[in-house]
Amino acid sequence: MKKFLVAIFLISNALVFSQTSTPKDAWLYDFGLSYGRFINHNFTYPDPYNFGVNFGIQRNFSEHTALRLGLRYFNLGGKWGIPEKKSTTHAFDLSANILYYFNPCEPVTPYLSIGGGPLLFFVNTPQAIKENKLYFTNEFNVGFGFDWVMGEDWRMKTELNYVTVFDEKFDGSASLVKGGLLGSADKSFFNVNVGFNFYIDKGEPSKICQLYDGLGQDLTDYNRIEEMIKTHIPQTITKEVVVEKPVKTAVASEKWILVGVNFNSGSYKLTPESYPILFDAIKTLLKNPDMKVEIQGYTDNVGSDSYNKTLSQKRAEAVKNFLVAKGVSSSRLTAIGYGESKPVADNNTAEGRMLNRRIEFLVK
Numbered sequence: 001m002k003k004f005l006v007a008i009f010l011i012s013n014a015l016v017f018s019q020t021s022t023p024k025d026a027w028l029y030d031f032g033l034s035y036g037r038f039i040n041h042n043f044t045y046p047d048p049y050n051f052g053v054n055f056g057i058q059r060n061f062s063e064h065t066a067l068r069l070g071l072r073y074f075n076l077g078g079k080w081g082i083p084e085k086k087s088t089t090h091a092f093d094l095s096a097n098i099l100y101y102f103n104p105c106e107p108v109t110p111y112l113s114i115g116g117g118p119l120l121f122f123v124n125t126p127q128a129i130k131e132n133k134l135y136f137t138n139e140f141n142v143g144f145g146f147d148w149v150m151g152e153d154w155r156m157k158t159e160l161n162y163v164t165v166f167d168e169k170f171d172g173s174a175s176l177v178k179g180g181l182l183g184s185a186d187k188s189f190f191n192v193n194v195g196f197n198f199y200i201d202k203g204e205p206s207k208i209c210q211l212y213d214g215l216g217q218d219l220t221d222y223n224r225i226e227e228m229i230k231t232h233i234p235q236t237i238t239k240e241v242v243v244e245k246p247v248k249t250a251v252a253s254e255k256w257i258l259v260g261v262n263f264n265s266g267s268y269k270l271t272p273e274s275y276p277i278l279f280d281a282i283k284t285l286l287k288n289p290d291m292k293v294e295i296q297g298y299t300d301n302v303g304s305d306s307y308n309k310t311l312s313q314k315r316a317e318a319v320k321n322f323l324v325a326k327g328v329s330s331s332r333l334t335a336i337g338y339g340e341s342k343p344v345a346d347n348n349t350a351e352g353r354m355l356n357r358r359i360e361f362l363v364k
Helices: 002-015 222-232 235-240 274-287 305-325 350-356
Strands: 026-040 051-060 065-080 085-101 108-124 135-149 154-165 187-202 255-257 293-297 333-337 359-363
Touching (some): 026 065, 051 187, 085 135, 135 187
Parallel strands (some): 293 333
Antiparallel strands (some): 026 187, 051 065, 065 085, 108 135, 293 359
């Protein structure tokens, strides 16, 4: 079992970084397998081989909120009494759950779930409760889980639920054992679910998440980047773009673009590919102590103007903070975010948007 869980963890971590764009709203299929176990019960030995299955549909109203409707089956049981007897509960419920995603723009997103619905169950037991009699009641559940991006249309979910069934006979005995919701005698169980969501319909791309295409490209391949710049950037400003080791020509230029200084989707944290280019910039600045630089941050046109302006400002400040941390005086640096203004490439293409998500140094 431990090896199985470790394998799931490693596979999910290997695949999760195939992050793709997040839609503002969507419809998804939902299905999975689960393991459950009674929390308060009359069993001496709860059955360790409980299982469950579920399938349903989910409606994402926004990046943060969703409604999930699902049909679930639970098989729960155990042994109890003297002489020892076995009891197995078979339950079907139709649950409606509200989900709240805390940071929907990340490849791994924690979320909360709360809901409930009608439940049918029957118990296979030789005890006082009539065998195979159908009972109708209701259940309430709360849960916490993680949503893992697996690809363009797939997400994996890992979720832990606490479920209270409003009937003390749910475990095969009418004996009252407190421990249900709010200390009631109703029977409760936990449920660990591993499943998948599959997009069947997507709305417009999220303006909050700012999840871009083209981030997976090798930004250190300067020959390819130079060809991209020649293709997409208007000839009237080509002279301002320095591609091959740009920082070494900075003193002679009024402005240069730090090709390769990029950020993850909707983030102002520097990526590893940015550091070699910034280290070269630091060398140039330290060799020219009189040089003052305005660090300009830009974005592509995906998202609102106000969001892009704020994001570009934070990215410019992140570069400034890195330069200061490496010995460049802060008095020589100013950071300004220009949002999606002054594009240097075509925003209608993935490569063009990648080029527009840039940092520029204006030498004063």
